[in-house]
Amino acid sequence: MNVFVQLADALIKENKIDSAIRVLDRCIEVIPEENVPYDESAHNIATLYFSLGEIEKAKKIASGVLDNYIANIDWMLRLKPLHREQVVSSIDRNFYMYYDLIRSSFQYDNAFIQPYSDQFNLLYEKFQSGIPNGARN
Numbered sequence: 001m002n003v004f005v006q007l008a009d010a011l012i013k014e015n016k017i018d019s020a021i022r023v024l025d026r027c028i029e030v031i032p033e034e035n036v037p038y039d040e041s042a043h044n045i046a047t048l049y050f051s052l053g054e055i056e057k058a059k060k061i062a063s064g065v066l067d068n069y070i071a072n073i074d075w076m077l078r079l080k081p082l083h084r085e086q087v088v089s090s091i092d093r094n095f096y097m098y099y100d101l102i103r104s105s106f107q108y109d110n111a112f113i114q115p116y117s118d119q120f121n122l123l124y125e126k127f128q129s130g131i132p133n134g135a136r137n
Helices: 002-013 017-030 040-051 055-077 081-086 088-106 110-129
Strands: none
Touching: 002 017, 002 040, 017 040, 017 055, 040 055, 040 088, 055 088, 055 110, 081 088, 088 110
16 A cells, blocks of 8 residues: 555645546555555555545545554553553554544544544543553453
């Protein structure tokens, strides 16, 4: 996906917007979510779609990416404190990327992103409080 993102970004810099959209569309066509779940690698695709005005396409990708961040964070927060300490950098990375996508999405569709923002706040509060979310081994 990164190759498609780099190409689309270069096309945007050359003001070839239609070509950039076609590149992103092709990426989604050849690497569908059914085969490769949207994770951090699709993050930039959603961001580029938003910036190109392709809001519905962006929201579809962003939903998958954000759901993935939520699942990752929730799982890591459920770990017992000792095990959670071992993955704290992964937790931080997922929170950072989650927040970044929320921040960049707000300007395009506040109603779409608000529930994700609320979920982010709940997860971050659990993380900050150190209270396990159903801690397990």
